Amino acid sequence: xxxxxxxxxxxxxxxxxxxxxxxxxxxxxxxxxxxxxxxxxxxxxxxxxxxxxxxxxxxxxxxxxxxxxxxxxxxxxxxxxxxxxxxxxxxxxxxxxxxxxxxxxxxxxxxxxxxxxxxxxxxxxxxxxxxxxxxxxxxxxxxxxxxxxxxxxxxxxxxxxxxxxxxxxxxxxxxxxxxxxxxxxxxxxxxxxxxxxxxxxxxxxxxxxxxxxxxxxxxxxxxxxxxxxxxxxxxxxxxxxxxxxxxxxxxxxxxxxxxxxxxxxxxxxxxxxxxxxxxxxxxxxxxxxxxxxxxxxxxxxxxxxxxxxxxxxxxxxxxxxxxxxxxxxxxxxxxxxxxxxxxxxxxxxxxxxxxxxxxxxxxxxxx
Amino acid sequence: xxxxxxxxxxxxxxxxxxxxxxxxxxxxxxxxxxxxxxxxxxxxxxxxxxxxxxxxxxxxxxxxxxxxxxxxxxxxxxxxxxxxxxxxxxxxxxxxxxxxxxxxxxxxxxxxxxxxxxxxxxxxxxxxxxxxxxxxxxxxxxxxxxxxxxxxxxxxxxxxxxxxxxxxxxxxxxxxxxxxxxxxxxxxxxxxxxxxxxxxxxxxxxxxxxxxxxxxxxxxxxxxxxxxxxxxxxxxxxxxxxxxxxxxxxxxxxxxxxxxxxxxxxxxxxxxxxxxxxxxxxxxxxxxxxxxxxxxxxxxxxxxxxxxxxxxxxxxxxxxxxxxxxxxxxxxxxxxxxxxxxxxxxxxxxxxxxxxxxxxxxxxxxxxxxxxxx
Numbered sequence: 001x002x003x004x005x006x007x008x009x010x011x012x013x014x015x016x017x018x019x020x021x022x023x024x025x026x027x028x029x030x031x032x033x034x035x036x037x038x039x040x041x042x043x044x045x046x047x048x049x050x051x052x053x054x055x056x057x058x059x060x061x062x063x064x065x066x067x068x069x070x071x072x073x074x075x076x077x078x079x080x081x082x083x084x085x086x087x088x089x090x091x092x093x094x095x096x097x098x099x100x101x102x103x104x105x106x107x108x109x110x111x112x113x114x115x116x117x118x119x120x121x122x123x124x125x126x127x128x129x130x131x132x133x134x135x136x137x138x139x140x141x142x143x144x145x146x147x148x149x150x151x152x153x154x155x156x157x158x159x160x161x162x163x164x165x166x167x168x169x170x171x172x173x174x175x176x177x178x179x180x181x182x183x184x185x186x187x188x189x190x191x192x193x194x195x196x197x198x199x200x201x202x203x204x205x206x207x208x209x210x211x212x213x214x215x216x217x218x219x220x221x222x223x224x225x226x227x228x229x230x231x232x233x234x235x236x237x238x239x240x241x242x243x244x245x246x247x248x249x250x251x252x253x254x255x256x257x258x259x260x261x262x263x264x265x266x267x268x269x270x271x272x273x274x275x276x277x278x279x280x281x282x283x284x285x286x287x288x289x290x291x292x293x294x295x296x297x298x299x300x301x302x303x304x305x306x307x308x309x310x311x312x313x314x315x316x317x318x319x320x321x322x323x324x325x326x327x328x329x330x331x332x333x334x335x336x337x338x339x340x341x342x343x344x345x346x347x348x349x350x351x352x353x354x355x356x357x358x359x360x361x362x363x364x365x366x367x
Numbered sequence: 368x369x370x371x372x373x374x375x376x377x378x379x380x381x382x383x384x385x386x387x388x389x390x391x392x393x394x395x396x397x398x399x400x401x402x403x404x405x406x407x408x409x410x411x412x413x414x415x416x417x418x419x420x421x422x423x424x425x426x427x428x429x430x431x432x433x434x435x436x437x438x439x440x441x442x443x444x445x446x447x448x449x450x451x452x453x454x455x456x457x458x459x460x461x462x463x464x465x466x467x468x469x470x471x472x473x474x475x476x477x478x479x480x481x482x483x484x485x486x487x488x489x490x491x492x493x494x495x496x497x498x499x500x501x502x503x504x505x506x507x508x509x510x511x512x513x514x515x516x517x518x519x520x521x522x523x524x525x526x527x528x529x530x531x532x533x534x535x536x537x538x539x540x541x542x543x544x545x546x547x548x549x550x551x552x553x554x555x556x557x558x559x560x561x562x563x564x565x566x567x568x569x570x571x572x573x574x575x576x577x578x579x580x581x582x583x584x585x586x587x588x589x590x591x592x593x594x595x596x597x598x599x600x601x602x603x604x605x606x607x608x609x610x611x612x613x614x615x616x617x618x619x620x621x622x623x624x625x626x627x628x629x630x631x632x633x634x635x636x637x638x639x640x641x642x643x644x645x646x647x648x649x650x651x652x653x654x655x656x657x658x659x660x661x662x663x664x665x666x667x668x669x670x671x672x673x674x675x676x677x678x679x680x681x682x683x684x685x686x687x688x689x690x691x692x693x694x695x696x697x698x699x700x701x702x703x704x705x706x707x708x709x710x711x712x713x714x715x716x717x718x719x720x721x722x723x724x725x726x727x728x729x730x731x732x733x734x735x736x737x738x739x740x741x
Contacts, residue, residue: 122692165405168404174697177676177678177687178687194535198679198680200678222679222681236539290681290682292682313542314588315567316592320568
């Protein structure tokens with residue numbers, strides 16, 4: 001049970017600003033994911049929340065109490081590095097009890113605490129088993145049980161499943177999310193993998209070079225990215241980008257000239273108005289579209305860009321068809337039954353209600 | 368430019384059988400992917416084909432010529448690894464020229480220039496030719512490493528997780544580029560990976576390997592839509608397939624325990640299938656996209672459940688649905704379907720898209736005439 005507030009946090013390592021004026025509110029019971037490439041400051045942020053690092057500026061408030069200067073041990077926060085690192089010679093019970101046995105807690109109390117944790121985690125039936133007899137999800141639960149008996153206010157996890165095989169990682173993602181649903185403890189999770197962030201986070205915090213880029217639900221950051229960095233980082237395959245600039249035609253309507261395709265495309269009136277209001281005619285822009293919002297046609301169409309099939313990626317549930325527009329690759333998501341030959345001429349159009357336009361200079365969305 | 372044929376290939380390391388009596392035919396010009404978890408024997412297989420390891424048993428043929436006793440150089444294969452092995456102090460051009468300048472080849476100067484310019488064009492590294500490789504990004508280095516393999520025009524390309532060290536975005540880009548490169552070159556590619564997305568998106572055919580044994584060989588469509596056993600069903604596809612413990616009861620499958628059970632009506636074909644089953648205990652395998660969610664009951668295999676938790680995939684949500692503590696499964700919700708955690712909805716199992724596996728052997732139930740060939 002914890003609410004964590006970061007106020008204007010700055011952390012420097014020599015000349016490097018690892019975290020740059022970060023403000024963040026983490027609500028009680030939320031699963032919050034700090035997401036970004038290596039060097040973005042996500043791990044440093046987590047270590048400051050835990051008390052393993054201290055900020056140079058700013059405050060950290062835990063449940064209304066200023067803990068900025070408190071040591072890690074005095075913060076009641078459980079830091080879990082790797083969820084599958086259990087003592088192999090001990091039973092699940094022994095592993096969970098470990099933090100209490102080392103503190104020489106009374107046997108009867110240990111027993112009560114372990115059983116309570118096991119009940120919450122739904123692992124009472126495996127307490128006598130050793131780690132090698134356990135399935136991956138159960139191992140994770142035991143590792144969390146070990147953290148849970150210390151009754152922490154929040155869980156902090158730093159890339160706990162990053163080194164596993166792709167398939168095992170997928171299983172772990174589901175298990176962790178399920179676990180969070182069951183125990184509802186405030187969790188802060190660090191990863192560079194957007195799939196992990198999207199599939200587990202209630203709230204995703206995107207960071208780059210120490211600077212907060214966007215905070216939102218997975219759906220918000222997917223559908224309304226604030227800038228090119230977030231748009232590019234979120235989604236698999238990622239968002240398509242085409243260089244373009246707005247042009248006014250004779251009637252006064254604003255259209256987009258797509259540079260690589262040398263084609264004009266019409267845009268909705270609300271976007272035209274934004275471009276006019278912001279006086280951005282002829283400004284360099286980037287048109288962003290998600291692969292599922294691109295339509296593929298094999299006949300001549302209006303408001304479409306002409307190209308040909310570059311390659312097809314079959315993924316079972318759906319196909320990704322790659323097209324080349326000049327030097328840029330554009331990806332379209334289709335049903336698995338769409339299997340045109342390589343080189344087939346085609347047209348692509350965009351769901352105009354879902355496009356995003358970015359100012360190329362600032363990288364920010366103008367919508 | 369070559370087909371590769373592995374016959375009863377076995378390789379042991381002490382007590383561990385890394386490759387166990389493997390039979391595999393890779394066709395000329397095919398993009399073949401060997402897919403499996405860590406420790407499955409993928410890399411060992413690749414090293415046996417390259418000539419970097421000697422098999423304990425079995426034979427390796429390139430175009431009907433037995434190559435067991437041929438050295439790596441004579442086999443004329445090109446290897447691309449996860450870690451790019453480039454000469455750091457050489458420029459990109461020098462790295463590409465290197466294989467052509469060896470004593471065996473002695474390619475004329477004009478010919479070298481022609482090949483290097485052609486290859487760098489294919490890989491989009493023309494602008495990097497005069498840079499030293501230490502100054503390149505991971506993706507650029509991997510392109511150069513592939514380029515160095517291409518210039519030699521080897522008989523077979525052997526690739527061992529070449530994309531694993533690239534970041535997610537670059538990996539996506541390189542997947543498409545590699546698949547296209549394979550088409551443009553018209554060479555035989557033998558590629559190993561643990562990542563099913565790479566296998567599905569690039570492979571003409573996929574072999575799924577576990578503990579040294581090939582479990583199934585097929586096109587991406589075949590392994591996805593007709594998995595031979597539980598392992599393949601689980602390994603291929605993301606989000607992972609639902610596997611529900613079930614019991615055959617006439618023309619129905621009873622799923623779940625005690626009083627919280629659901630009854631799925633089998634299709635006519637499935638009724639015939641379960642007639643051949645050796646035991647009543649089976650797994651029902653059904654992919655998350657083959658469970659359709661709705662607000663109202665819709666059809667005979669539509670079941671009331673509650674939304675346990677959700678996982679966003681961006682374009683759509685994976686709903687984890689719960690009938691009881693023991694009966695939880697995943698369905699893909701269409702983009703416009705919004706449901707809250709705890710809400711009651713209906714899940715419609717599309718049975719003719721489902722798979723039935725024997726619970727004991729974990730093999731797919733098949734009519735005997737339909738047994739898939741390995």
